[in-house]
Amino acid sequence: xxxxxxxxxxxxxxxxxxxxxxxxxxxxxxxxxxxxxxxxxxxxxxxxxxxxxxxxxxxxxxxxxxxxxxxxxxxxxxxxxxxxxxxxxxxxxxxxxxxxxxxxxxxxxxxxxxxxxxxxxxxxxxxxxxxxxxxxxxxxxxxxxxxxxxxxxxxxxxxxxxxxxxxxxxxxxxxxxxxxxxxxxxxxxxxxxxxxxxxxxxxxxxxxxxxxxxxxxxxxxxxxxxxxxxxxxxxxxxxxxxxxxxxxxxxxxxxxxxxxxxxxxxxxxxxxxxxxxxxxxxxxxxxxxxxxxxx
Amino acid sequence: xxxxxxxxxxxxxxxxxxxxxxxxxxxxxxxxxxxxxxxxxxxxxxxxxxxxxxxxxxxxxxxxxxxxxxxxxxxxxxxxxxxxxxxxxxxxxxxxxxxxxxxxxxxxxxxxxxxxxxxxxxxxxxxxxxxxxxxxxxxxxxxxxxxxxxxxxxxxxxxxxxxxxxxxxxxxxxxxxxxxxxxxxxxxxxxxxxxxxxxxxxxxxxxxxxxxxxxxxxxxxxxxxxxxxxxxxxxxxxxxxxxxxxxxxxxxxxxxxxxxxxxxxxxxxxxxxxxxxxxxxxxxxxxxxxxxxxxxxxxxxxxxxxxxxxxxxxxxxxxxxxxxxxxxxxxxxxxxxxxxxxxxxxxxxxxxxxxxxxxxxxxxxxxxxxxxxxxxxxxxxxxxxxxxxxxxxxxxxxxxxxxxxxxxxxxxxxxxxxxxxxxxxxxx
Numbered sequence: 001x002x003x004x005x006x007x008x009x010x011x012x013x014x015x016x017x018x019x020x021x022x023x024x025x026x027x028x029x030x031x032x033x034x035x036x037x038x039x040x041x042x043x044x045x046x047x048x049x050x051x052x053x054x055x056x057x058x059x060x061x062x063x064x065x066x067x068x069x070x071x072x073x074x075x076x077x078x079x080x081x082x083x084x085x086x087x088x089x090x091x092x093x094x095x096x097x098x099x100x101x102x103x104x105x106x107x108x109x110x111x112x113x114x115x116x117x118x119x120x121x122x123x124x125x126x127x128x129x130x131x132x133x134x135x136x137x138x139x140x141x142x143x144x145x146x147x148x149x150x151x152x153x154x155x156x157x158x159x160x161x162x163x164x165x166x167x168x169x170x171x172x173x174x175x176x177x178x179x180x181x182x183x184x185x186x187x188x189x190x191x192x193x194x195x196x197x198x199x200x201x202x203x204x205x206x207x208x209x210x211x212x213x214x215x216x217x218x219x220x221x222x223x224x225x226x227x228x229x230x231x232x233x234x235x236x237x238x239x240x241x242x243x244x245x246x247x248x249x250x251x252x253x254x255x256x257x258x259x260x261x262x263x264x265x266x267x268x269x270x271x272x273x274x275x276x277x278x279x280x281x282x283x284x285x286x287x288x289x290x291x292x293x294x295x
Numbered sequence: 296x297x298x299x300x301x302x303x304x305x306x307x308x309x310x311x312x313x314x315x316x317x318x319x320x321x322x323x324x325x326x327x328x329x330x331x332x333x334x335x336x337x338x339x340x341x342x343x344x345x346x347x348x349x350x351x352x353x354x355x356x357x358x359x360x361x362x363x364x365x366x367x368x369x370x371x372x373x374x375x376x377x378x379x380x381x382x383x384x385x386x387x388x389x390x391x392x393x394x395x396x397x398x399x400x401x402x403x404x405x406x407x408x409x410x411x412x413x414x415x416x417x418x419x420x421x422x423x424x425x426x427x428x429x430x431x432x433x434x435x436x437x438x439x440x441x442x443x444x445x446x447x448x449x450x451x452x453x454x455x456x457x458x459x460x461x462x463x464x465x466x467x468x469x470x471x472x473x474x475x476x477x478x479x480x481x482x483x484x485x486x487x488x489x490x491x492x493x494x495x496x497x498x499x500x501x502x503x504x505x506x507x508x509x510x511x512x513x514x515x516x517x518x519x520x521x522x523x524x525x526x527x528x529x530x531x532x533x534x535x536x537x538x539x540x541x542x543x544x545x546x547x548x549x550x551x552x553x554x555x556x557x558x559x560x561x562x563x564x565x566x567x568x569x570x571x572x573x574x575x576x577x578x579x580x581x582x583x584x585x586x587x588x589x590x591x592x593x594x595x596x597x598x599x600x601x602x603x604x605x606x607x608x609x610x611x612x613x614x615x616x617x618x619x620x621x622x623x624x625x626x627x628x629x630x631x632x633x634x635x636x637x638x639x640x641x642x643x644x645x646x647x648x649x650x651x652x653x654x655x656x657x658x659x660x661x662x663x664x665x666x667x668x669x670x671x672x673x674x675x676x677x678x679x680x681x682x683x684x685x686x687x688x689x690x691x692x693x694x695x696x697x698x699x700x701x702x703x704x705x706x707x708x709x710x711x712x713x714x715x716x717x718x719x720x721x722x723x
Binding site: 006044062129130155241259261262 | 497
């Protein structure tokens with residue numbers, strides 16, 4: 001009885017969230033995979049099991065290839081850009097800039113904005129008009145006499161998705177900065193001191209002492225940015241709507257479900273998105289669990 | 296202590312109840328104060344300037360005629376109703392329909408019809424003798440196996456060529472082009488002046504352009520044939536039409552964000568032509584902030600899009616009667632207002648469209664709308680692709696994909712194959 005009293009209240013306290021997660025996360029995830037493996041290509045039919053047919057068939061669709069390529073370009077530019085910029089900002093802060101608190105707040109502010117709001121503003125900033133039609137950043141370039149910098153932004157057939165990553169970098173690099181700043185601060189001064197005593201230059205201190213100690217932070221930032229990037233939907237829709245030129249899997253999923261009324265196709269794309277995020281997240285969880293065991 | 300527990304339980308129960316009541320469309324809340332009043336939930340995407348005013352005008356007529364019902368405006372913002380339709384789909388899937396909802400008349404409703412979500416409205420057409428006042432061709436084009444499922448409130452026209460007279464004068468073009476070939480020649484003349492020959496918006500405006508080019512190249516009968524069982528999308532005439540589309544697209548300026556910035560280029564004299572539906576008229580003509588406040592015939596002008604004079608490519612907003620509507624009587628009462636001459640004449644001048652009925656009060660419609668009304672009663676009819684008349688949602692989505700891909704690779708043969716496949720797989 002007493003033992004029951006020890007664990008029961010705790011279990012009761014967490015049970016609503018266990019049930020909710022079981023139903024709404026894993027239950028629906030399972031249901032999604034079930035639909036993805038059926039031939040339910042309209043909303044009326046029940047659909048029967050077809051195995052992985054949808055998963056292989058979708059690669060024959062030109063639009064899918066394009067959206068996957070876009071997602072990869074976006075992810076590489078966004079994650080890379082946010083990591084580099086965030087690291088650089090944190091590095092500047094760490095060097096002891098005056099009014100650090102103010103800068104930190106300014107860099108973090110974009111985090112407080114939703115991707116939709118960011119997208120609406122950047123849609124205007126990244127307007128593709130050039131020359132006389134220029135507005136937004138292109139107009140700024142022309143005022144600065146930098147007309148050669150004008151380009152089509154997200155309408156550029158080759159590098160449009162890289163432009164699309166710019167607002168995302170703008171929004172998330174402050175957050176990455178905060179992560180790195182905490183990482184920098186976590187490096188004990190004694191370590192740096194002793195490195196200096198041993199004859200390391202300032203650069204070598206960073207190269208051999210600080211950077212290796214930032215590895216866990218970098219990994220966390222990579223995971224967080226990576227999964228945001230692979231699921232990106234709101235930013236794209238706010239900037240360009242559902243156009244092939246900026247298509248990504250999440251937007252394709254939306255048109256598959258609500259425009260084409262093809263639940264199986266939508267579920268297949270959703271499954272691919274989940275799997276691609278899992279590729280990022282699961283190694284991280286494993287690594288975290290190992291680390292937890294070790295300590 | 297116990298009381299506090301009770302309070303907590305009561306609060307969470309109340310929360311649960313409100314959650315389940317959400318979207319249930321039950322009329323408990325509406326009964327407050329006025330007993331015996333039942334609310335009628337009218338689902339639409341009319342929230343913008345003009346259209347919301349039109350809805351309000353119809354609502355006033357409805358409430359005047361039906362003292363037993365209160366009007367509940369369940370409008371969801373977002374032009375062309377993308378968000379609204381996504382929400383509607385989930386409501387219908389959960390069998391919690393609104394009492395009546397807006398939909399484009401024609402093939403867009405087919406998904407709902409096949410899923411058994413809509414009641415046929417033939418009884419209402421008979422009761423109100425709508426077959427006498429609506430054009431026969433319109434009824435034919437919205438009927439599914441002899442049944443009609445919606446009441447068209449307004450008519451918009453898709454195949455309009457908007458033009459800037461002074462830009463054309465500068466380019467030496469004296470009149471609006473009557474054929475596709477003339478159009479291409481004119482585009483070329485404008486190009487030489489350095490202005491944008493044809494302005495264009497986001498991807499869907501290219502589909503909108505495609506429907507006008509198809510109609511202009513193929514002619515009305517061949518165009519209408521494309522949406523029937525014996526359609527031939529692989530024919531040489533379609534190839535020619537798509538080649539025209541490719542040529543015309545090559546004169547297009549940088550794609551703008553949506554149709555408004557594209558139309559504005561014509562109004563501002565940056566571009567010569569734009570092909571867009573007649574909702575552009577309100578944007579050109581209405582005073583700021585809702586419109587650009589331009590003068591018709593001098594700042595901008597219009598004509599039927601090239602090769603389509605004498606054919607009215609229509610689209611229509613209509614209201615439906617979902618099966619299991621919580622307040623069916625109220626919904627039918629709303630449909631009667633939507634079908635009435637009084638209701639349509641109240642709504643349409645504000646929305647900037649014309650009534651579907653042939654017996655409208657002509658004096659209410661000025662300038663473009665007067666011209667439009669005249670054409671509506673005389674022209675042959677063809678249905679719009681992008682605006683849900685001739686192709687069901689899946690087909691339209693496939694055409695949109697094909698156009699989006701074509702905008703990138705300009706490969707006519709592949710484009711035609713994609714369109715033929717879209718027609719085959721549409722299940723329509």
